[in-house]
Amino acid sequence: MIIAERKPLAEVLSMLEGARSIAVLGCRSCTAICLAGGEKEAKETCEAISLHSELKGRGWEVMTLTVERACEKEFLEPLVGFSGTVVSMACGVGAQVVQEMCPDARVVPGVNTSNMGAPEGMGVFTEKCTGCGDCVLHLTAGICPITRCAKSLLNGPCGGSQNGRCEVSPDTPCAWDQIVRALEMQGRTDLLETNVPPKDWRPSRSGGPRRIVNQEARPGEAENEWRGKA
Amino acid sequence: MIVCYCCSRSGMPAALRALEGGGMDDVLLREVPCTGAVEGWEVLRCFRQGADGVLLVGCLLQNCAHHYGSEVASRRASSLERTLVEVGMSPGRVAMVHLAENQADRFRKAVEEMRSTISGKEEEA
Amino acid sequence: MSASLLQEALDDGRFTVTAEIGPPRSCETERLREVARMLKGYAHAFNLTDNQAANVRMSSMASSLICLQEGLEPVMQMTCRDRNRIAMQSDIIGACALGVRNVLCISGDHQTFGNHPQAKNVYDLDSIQELMVLRRMRDEGTNWSGETLPQPPQLYLGAAANPFADPFEFRVTRLAKKVEAGAQFIQTQCVLDIERFRRFMQMAVERGLHERTHMIAGVIPLRSHKAALFMKNKVAGMSVPDHVVERLRRASDPKEEGIRLCVETIDEMRSIRGVHGVHITAIAWEDIIPRLVTEAGIRP
Numbered sequence: 094m095i096i097a098e099r100k101p102l103a104e105v106l107s108m109l110e111g112a113r114s115i116a117v118l119g120c121r122s123c124t125a126i127c128l129a130g131g132e133k134e135a136k137e138t139c140e141a142i143s144l145h146s147e148l149k150g151r152g153w154e155v156m157t158l159t160v161e162r163a164c165e166k167e168f169l170e171p172l173v174g175f176s177g178t179v180v181s182m183a184c185g186v187g188a189q190v191v192q193e194m195c196p197d198a199r200v201v202p203g204v205n206t207s208n209m210g211a212p213e214g215m216g217v218f219t220e221k222c223t224g225c226g227d228c229v230l231h232l233t234a235g236i237c238p239i240t241r242c243a244k245s246l247l248n249g250p251c252g253g254s255q256n257g258r259c260e261v262s263p264d265t266p267c268a269w270d271q272i273v274r275a276l277e278m279q280g281r282t283d284l285l286e287t288n289v290p291p292k293d294w295r296p297s298r299s300g301g302p303r304r305i306v307n308q309e310a311r312p313g314e315a316e317n318e319w320r321g322k323a
Numbered sequence: 324m325i326v327c328y329c330c331s332r333s334g335m336p337a338a339l340r341a342l343e344g345g346g347m348d349d350v351l352l353r354e355v356p357c358t359g360a361v362e363g364w365e366v367l368r369c370f371r372q373g374a375d376g377v378l379l380v381g382c383l384l385q386n387c388a389h390h391y392g393s394e395v396a397s398r399r400a401s402s403l404e405r406t407l408v409e410v411g412m413s414p415g416r417v418a419m420v421h422l423a424e425n426q427a428d429r430f431r432k433a434v435e436e437m438r439s440t441i442s443g444k445e446e447e448a
Numbered sequence: 449m450s451a452s453l454l455q456e457a458l459d460d461g462r463f464t465v466t467a468e469i470g471p472p473r474s475c476e477t478e479r480l481r482e483v484a485r486m487l488k489g490y491a492h493a494f495n496l497t498d499n500q501a502a503n504v505r506m507s508s509m510a511s512s513l514i515c516l517q518e519g520l521e522p523v524m525q526m527t528c529r530d531r532n533r534i535a536m537q538s539d540i541i542g543a544c545a546l547g548v549r550n551v552l553c554i555s556g557d558h559q560t561f562g563n564h565p566q567a568k569n570v571y572d573l574d575s576i577q578e579l580m581v582l583r584r585m586r587d588e589g590t591n592w593s594g595e596t597l598p599q600p601p602q603l604y605l606g607a608a609a610n611p612f613a614d615p616f617e618f619r620v621t622r623l624a625k626k627v628e629a630g631a632q633f634i635q636t637q638c639v640l641d642i643e644r645f646r647r648f649m650q651m652a653v654e655r656g657l658h659e660r661t662h663m664i665a666g667v668i669p670l671r672s673h674k675a676a677l678f679m680k681n682k683v684a685g686m687s688v689p690d691h692v693v694e695r696l697r698r699a700s701d702p703k704e705e706g707i708r709l710c711v712e713t714i715d716e717m718r719s720i721r722g723v724h725g726v727h728i729t730a731i732a733w734e735d736i737i738p739r740l741v742t743e744a745g746i747r748p
Contacts, residue, residue, distance in 0.1 A: 101409070102406060102409040102410065103409050106409070106410070133362060133363065133364065136362075136363075136364035137362075137363040137364040137367060137406075139364070140363075140364045140367035140368050140371070141367055141406050141409070141410050142410075143371060144367055144370055144371055144407075144410050144411075144412075145410035145411055147371060148410065148411040148412065149411055243558050244528065244529070244555055244556075244558060244569075244571045244574065245571045245574075246555065246571070246574040247574055247577070248574050248575075248576035248577065248622075248625060249574065250613065250614075250615075250618075250622070251555040251574075251575075251613075252555070252608060252609070252610030252613045252637060252684070252685040253557070253558070253610075253613065253684035253685045254613050254614055254615075254685070255612075255613055255614050255684070255685060256614055257614060257615075260557070260558060260561075260684035260685065261558050261560050262560075267614075270614060270615055273615055273618050274615065285618075285621065286621075286625075288576050288577075288580065288625050288628055288629050289576075289577070290577060290580060291533060291572070291573050291577040291580070291581065291592065292572075292577075294572065
């Protein structure tokens with residue numbers, strides 16, 4: 094899922110200069126799971142902003158709303174027509190979709206969206222996938238070298254790997270150390286023998302902002318007509 | 324006004340005993356099953372409703388009826404105290420108190436400390 | 449047919465010496481020329497590092513050219529950290545056009561180590577892929593996209609190996625992969641843990657790698673036990689045994705002891721099967737190289 098972190102409140106408050114009507118939007122998906130922008134966090138931020146407004150006489154009208162998934166338009170219907178400021182506690186994706194759905198509103202980010210990762214333990218979230226668009230996890234014992242190797246090596250490890258740790262930090266495991274050991278355990282070290290040639294980065298963000306189309310899901314004439322979009 | 328979220332097992336008995344001793348007109352008790360269940364937004368809401376300070380009164384660490392509820396509450400209290408400073412309140416307005424059900428004096432002391440935090444800052448202002 | 453003097457020396461079977469020169473932090477060309485003149489003749493070739501430890505320095509290509517002008521044979525280093533395949537191929541063509549032949553293909557220290565940790569890193573290729581790309585340019589006369597190069601670069605390709613990194617057993621396999629990708633010479637990380645290095649070389653020789661590539665053992669003169677500790681604790685991928693640190697700490701003249709230790713290490717390297725030379729990294733102590741080379745009896 095997408096991992097995000099709450100922005101410092103002072104930073105969010107500085108974005109609210111000149112605001113009148115403020116909606117703090119929470120999301121029940123990713124940002125709820127990583128405890129950055131779910132219903133609880135949105136309510137808390139709403140209360141904090143309201144209190145600030147009262148203490149400093151800003152006269153802000155603050156409310157909060159939490160939706161199932163801020164990135165899907167159908168869940169944002171309740172916000173359509175809003176022309177105030179939206180503090181988005183959803184990830185960067187949700188924030189942008191909200192802005193598209195509410196062109197008269199001013200959307201400000203309440204969280205810093207970081208990466209695609211998973212909970213490792215209570216309150217700890219680690220990055221797992223960079224979305225390179227060409228997954229080869231079957232070759233690396235299910236461990237992604239593009240993401241989890243600091244240098245994105247495909248023929249690792251580098252010379253800085255010591256005691257299973259990456260040279261960047263003793264807290265960071267060396268992904269290639271993990272891959273080599275896992276493949277040894279699986280009896281698949283044959284996968285390490287051939288050199289992997291240079292990667293085609295076109296399917297990744299390097300190729301430009303991506304637009305994936307699932308042709309089978311595209312509505313045809315009959316459907317468009319029925320929906321009144323012909 | 325000091326709002327005290329007191330857990331059923333330790334906080335409430337101690338608080339009630341302290342209240343019997345009198346001189347607690349500025350204290351408002353709210354019973355909760357565990358201080359760990361007190362949510363951040365409701366603590367912040369207290370201040371908009373007129374509270375000057377909030378205490379979370381729960382079990383001693385390592386002896387919580389819900390194992391680690393008061394531990395969670397303690398971390399939340401620190402975080403909320405910082406949030407309050409960020410929105411413009413003076414420091415120390417939220418505090419965690421760990422006590423056993425028979426420690427009414429500890430409750431009383433915490434209330435007195437909060438009063439002095441509140442009034443001390445008011446004097447400065 | 450040798451692409452360079454370094455290749456000639458190694459292929460001829462001579463015990464080869466290479467040494468490292470750290471390029472200056474700014475346009476201090478005169479200083480670099482002075483160092484080059486001082487070191488001339490004391491090694492078969494000189495490595496010019498590429499923004500080592502991710503600190504911005506004069507580029508390896510420019511420093512290599514200056515050394516060429518002073519009559520030294522350079523080994524240009526190219527990391528994967530700062531350049532994508534387009535810039536790499538372009539720089540190789542440029543470097544070769546200016547007379548550079550030896551290139552060391554390495555991953556490069558991560559930018560968090562250096563003075564610009566905020567930079568966006570590249571890592572389009574890794575060191576093995578870099579070897580593949582450069583070899584294709586030289587041997588097939590095309591760039592990586594398959595376009596013919598009317599005048600392909602002449603290159604002598606090298607890579608690094610670290611017998612002191614983990615997992616130990618895999619290090620020789622990775623060495624084999626680099627040789628497979630085109631590494632004709634290998635410079636290793638500084639050897640202070642001689643035992644581990646012997647085991648590594650034994651495994652390499654068992655695989656016949658000494659017949660397919662030239663192994664050049666890294667050596668380093670340490671000036672004090674503090675320098676040894678710094679290497680031990682702060683430099684990625686180094687293995688410094690405690691007895692080395694102790695020896696320097698107990699010495700009455702640590703610098704002399706450090707020089708002695710280095711000369712001893714060079715002697716040991718000469719006795720190991722498969723080692724075809726030494727690579728001296730005398731960080732911030734380049735002026736000791738002439739003495740080291742002379743005392744070890746390996747002057748070209």
